[in-house]
Amino acid sequence: MIRYILRRLFQTVPVLFGVSLLAFAIMHVVPGDPVRLIAGPDAPESVVQRVRAELGLERPLYVQYLTFLTRALQGDLGRSLRSRSPVTVEIWSRFPATLELTTVSMVMAILVGIPLGLVAAVRRSSWLDYLAMGAGLASLSMPIFWVAIVAIWLFSLHLGWLPVSGRAGPFWEWEGLRHILLPAATLATTSVAIISRLTRSGMLDVLGREYVTTARAKGVPPLGVVGKHALANALIPVVTVVGLQYGFLLGGAVVTETIFAWPGVGRLAMTAILQRDYPVVQGCVLLVAVVFVLVNLAVDLLYGWLDPRIRYE
């Protein structure tokens, strides 16, 4: 297992290097002069020079990248061009909100997705199965921003049950919970579909195995067969996907946070993109990608632990 962990850790290094290179490249592939874009078309030459010097754009490209990398490793991602505060401060002040949103969303997806897939598998080819899988396919085809808008229209504007947008404290407080329900549920729709489909296929695969038949033959009650013998094995691939989905939720958060005015990293990134605040864009892209890579690494390690065959491949 240790060799497996080391090997996976080693494989992550070049990927992280590539991620940093791509994040760095964002500012340098902007068509035209980024300094002019940032300073504005009518800015006096002195301002343009100041911005250029501030960004270090007059130095050779590789020097700029090395500086960027060295500083990033020390936790310095530069300053926001708009608010003038350090990018890391901007990001870290919003990260808890994003973490909260994605975590609540993931818990919702698991609580709905696994039972849904389980029922669909146990009652295969029944109306319940068709309904669950049809709903899954439908939610995979719905644009997340549209789901959000329909949800706002129905639950906030029409029925008046939940607030339209914003965050009002942590989710364990009543108002906080009311505010997080809609964005988290919206964000969870795709994950519910993926988790339920995978749970169903995993269960169908396992239910046909000999050890399940043996358990049944031994007289284990149906609930015991499903709960103890089948589910545990069927859930191994689900664990992987839950991990991967967690990473995807971080990406999806850009859209959800923008629509629900959720004060997280996704909304920060979107605002920064529209304002051409490139250091903040770089920081957000870097953070999300690094978290994504680390989550994938954790999932791989967990998978190797759950299924020993993986380690020896």
Place this chain on the structure above:
Amino acid sequence: MSEMWRRFLRHRLAVAGLGLILVLILFALAAPRVAPHDPIRQDLPRALAGPSAEFPLGTDEFGRCILSRILYGARLSLLVGVIATAIGAAVGILSGLAAGYFPRLDAPIMRVMDVLLAFPSILLAIAVVAALGPSLVNVMIAVGVRSIPSYARLARSMVLSLKELEFVQGATALGASHPRVLFRHILPNSVSPLLVFSSMQIATAILLAAILSFLGLGVQPPTPEWGKMVSDGRAYLMEAPHVSLFPGLAIFVAVMGFNCLGDGLRDALDPRVGRVAVE
């Protein structure tokens, strides 16, 4: 071929998906003839009107016919979906073929793909458009780039499994050149999974392009685009929810069509894979 077609026709959902797509293509092509109104002409006194005989799906905040805009918007969404997928497929398949066939190229190409996969797809697309600037072509590139690593992985795995087979070994032994082996022997035998994957990819591409437009990073007004239409309608959600509702439904129908088609193609082209994946 006929057996495959029979299997496809037995998959009711897939046939429904194909039907949806054909209808959509037909409407997109015939938009100038079937659209009841000019999609760009404004008629402010009739702004935000509900569905009526004259405007079957109502009007938007500028009094423009929503049905006409959806019909014209179908052209754009289908075009972006197909071209973006083609960009991703072309680059991804070539890289995957090279990585799988030439062991020396394998590690460098696949590490680059790993880096691209390290970004959540929405974020990667947003970052690319943010860097290149909002425009239709840049949306296609951004959405296409996102699918490159998935195509590369698929093509690579096909090469790895096919290149050990006798007919490929035979061709190599008879002196066939590398391009000939790759493009005459390996690629034609990988068409089925690539086709299934592409159908699903077009669905994702349409979704992603709509997201970019929704966020204001896609096609610029007044061109009718479904995602942008949903976004513009947000401000009038209280008094005129149809402005956002109908364009969103159009996206849903188009994406659902390609997803169903993908499911059906998978069953028809590869019953072995199909059964596992559908169950």
